[in-house]
Amino acid sequence: MISAQDRLCDYSDGNWIYDPNVKSERYDDSCKEIFKGWNCISGNKSNALELIKWRWKPRRCDLPSFDPIKFLEKYRDTNIGFIGDSLNRNMFVSLFCTLKRVSIEVKKWRPAGADRGFTFLQYNLTIAYHRTNLLARYGRWSANAAGGVLEKLGFKEGFRVDVDIPESTWVDAPSFHDIIILNTGHWWWAPSKFDPQKSPMIFFETGQPVMPPIPPVVGLDMVLKNMILYLEERTRPGAIKFFRTQSPRHFEGGDWDQGGSCHRMQPLSSEQAEELFSVKNNGTNVEARLVNQHLYKALKGSHFQILDITHLSELRADAHPSTAGGKKHEDCMHWCLPGITDTWNDLFIEHLNNVKDTVWPSSISSIKSWSCRKA
Known part of the structure; x- marks a missing residue:
């Protein structure tokens, strides 16, 4: 059951605390799954080794240290x-590298159409990443010579987005996974991808x-309405669903294609973050x-857990x-990484552990384990 402290604790509200003596054994730059552009240690970023010395401390509780072996044991026979x-791949790679450090027998494959996936064989635990930029299916659209309602309005080309059809990369994921972490956002505010004049959505x-x-x-x-409904109707019995909030960008002096940069060496203060991200200021980020x-708004009334990473990430310019x-x-x-x-x-x-016992009663856990052993 979820403890009273867990119900009261807002893990997203806190401060970054610097500990110069921290020596992380979580993983290092040798993890081969780290995308080259994110490997700041091998990429010689000047503060790369300092990043792990900042620890997130919620105001009213403690955030336990991740124990990868305990996690593998607890979520044995789980997808x-x-x-x-x-950005979800960023998170996926972090989890993979952490687990790979303690469990080296791994099968690499693409479960349920995933872009990449790994099964930790000793525990029959699978983690997978399904790439989708908008969640919905989309692709190039061009005007038809025979005409149509869009052509009459002057549309010549753009990107067709089917709001009620999930992208093929994850259409089978709900029936395969026991735990899902969903996100979307960055591509919806991307004029360089979907130019509102030349190639609109x-x-x-x-x-x-x-x-x-x-x-x-x-x-x-x-x-959001359609994809949330799609998942609600198709996930496995007892599945736990998370929607991760938006990961902030930290471009200063312009956007990525306008000379924007992020050269700060320490976390922002709350006041600096408010200046950079305030909706009223309507800035780059x-x-x-x-x-x-x-x-x-979309998640209200759904069965999704909200994984709020925005505020703590806003501070990490x-x-x-x-x-x-x-x-x-x-x-x-x-x-x-x-x-x-x-x-x-x-x-x-931590959120997963807090909801697991309420969503996965012993009867479901027994069925899951039996099914996996039988397979």
Whole structure:
């Protein structure tokens, strides 16, 4: 059962505490699954080794240290799926590297259409990453010579987004995974990907264009509503579903293609973060809080657990790859590994442990174990 302290504790509200004596044995830059651009140690980022010395401390409770062996034992015969954009891959890689450090017998494969996945054979625990930028299916659209309602409105090309159809990369994930971590957001505020004039997002529902055409923010609401419903109806009995809140960017002086940078060497103060992310200021990085407004609205009344990583991440302007590895444009969106997504996983696992016994009664656990042994 969830303890009284856990019910009262808001793990997302706290401070970063620096401990110069910390020597992490979680994993290091030798983990081969770390994407080159995120490997800040091998990429010679000047503060890469300092990042792990900052520990997140919730105000009214403690965040337990992640014990990978205990996790593998507790979630034996379990499938865990990360569904979302590259920031969810950032989190997935962090978890993989942590577990791989203590359990080296691993099978690499692509379960349920995943982009990548691994089974820790000694424990029959599988983790997988399903890449999807918008959650919904999308692709190039061009005007038809025969004409149509969109052509009459002057549309020539763009991206068709089917708000009620999940992308094929994760369509089978709900029936495979016991635990799901979902996210979307960054691509919805990406004019460099979906130019509102040259290549706009054009939304379809039940195979027909949504009329009148709607802006991306309305399309996001429609996609969230449909994808949440899709998961609610198709997940396995007793499945635990998380929706991760938006990961903030820290571009200063312009966006990524406008000379924006992230050269800070220490976490921000709360006041600095408010200046950078306030919706009222409508700055370069405002998307984080705007996306969250849509997420909270869509998740109301659902069976999803909310994994709130936004505030604690807003403070970590120092933890992005920036120019590590000789990048042409600074990366102030993804996170260094090892780094802050390790803390995301600490929060995820603590939340997971707190809800597991209420969602997985002993009868379901027995059925799951028997099914896995039989397979």
